[in-house]
Amino acid sequence: MPADYIPICGGWYISLDALEKIREVGPQSKFHDANLIEAIVQSPLKKFLDLNRQGFKGAMCLSGAPPHRFDNDGEQLATTGSRRVFLVFSTLKNYGNVVFDWEWRPGDPKTGYPDSWEQAFGGETKNDQHIE
Amino acid sequence: MTSTLSEYLSTHKPAGFRSEATYFVDGDFLTYFLSNDPYYAERYDDMLTMYKSETTGELIGCKLKGVKLLVDKMGEFSFSVTDGKVKLGPLLVTAAMVSRKDSREIYRKLASKMSGAEATFPHPQLAA
Numbered sequence: 001m002p003a004d005y006i007p008i009c010g011g012w013y014i015s016l017d018a019l020e021k022i023r024e025v026g027p028q029s030k031f032h033d034a035n036l037i038e039a040i041v042q043s044p045l046k047k048f049l050d051l052n053r054q055g056f057k058g059a060m061c062l063s064g065a066p067p068h069r070f071d072n073d074g075e076q077l078a079t080t081g082s083r084r085v086f087l088v089f090s091t092l093k094n095y096g097n098v099v100f101d102w103e104w105r106p107g108d109p110k111t112g113y114p115d116s117w118e119q120a121f122g123g124e125t126k127n128d129q130h131i132e
Numbered sequence: 133m134t135s136t137l138s139e140y141l142s143t144h145k146p147a148g149f150r151s152e153a154t155y156f157v158d159g160d161f162l163t164y165f166l167s168n169d170p171y172y173a174e175r176y177d178d179m180l181t182m183y184k185s186e187t188t189g190e191l192i193g194c195k196l197k198g199v200k201l202l203v204d205k206m207g208e209f210s211f212s213v214t215d216g217k218v219k220l221g222p223l224l225v226t227a228a229m230v231s232r233k234d235s236r237e238i239y240r241k242l243a244s245k246m247s248g249a250e251a252t253f254p255h256p257q258l259a260a
Contacts, residue, residue, distance in 0.1 A: 006135070006137055007135070007136050008136070008137045014137055016140070023144055023145075026165065027171065028146040028149060029171075031141075035138075052178050054178070054198055055198070071170060072168060074145075084172060087173075091159070098158055101156065101195075103181075105172060
């Protein structure tokens, strides 16, 4: 594992440089929402393969519906009743899965499906591994 | 030394907010926010995701994907990279040129809305 990547949990990593950029520039809520990543990669509601982007075949998106999100001050905000799902995007390196982005999108928090997921992703998967 | 994401987040605080284009190597994308409002993302197509305010629904930023390819294309359209940095406006115009015909208007609008700040970021080929 390169020195500038830190572990999230077993087999999952994130760039320290990426975190530092978000810490410096913001938005602050995105920085705080990184606290939600570990739970999503450990137990996602849905897993989607391929991001329908050139060069990212085999990349993965994991979705979930955390009970809260964060505001700019790091305070928790309840997500109950909101039509939002939390997505974590990853790619596969030779040392493991690397999370490179995370965001809230409109979707069904009961199922984990973001709106228009069929256009955004190549398909669903129940496998734990990326497909190369 | 930080050992995990959890430890990093518990020991670091955001420095603030700057309206500045930021390039992320692992995802080959850049983000640009006009404001610090809590937001949600809406995927537009394979190159563009828009960020909208949770409070007002207004467009407050965007994520432009496939930046390396767009930078290569910029040269074809006679946009230059100077001092190892790429300007957001020409990048969005390039995206408009390579996108589907029915998508070009949204890219032109973004270029108009977001080029005024002269956001620049290091050339992705150099940053990789």
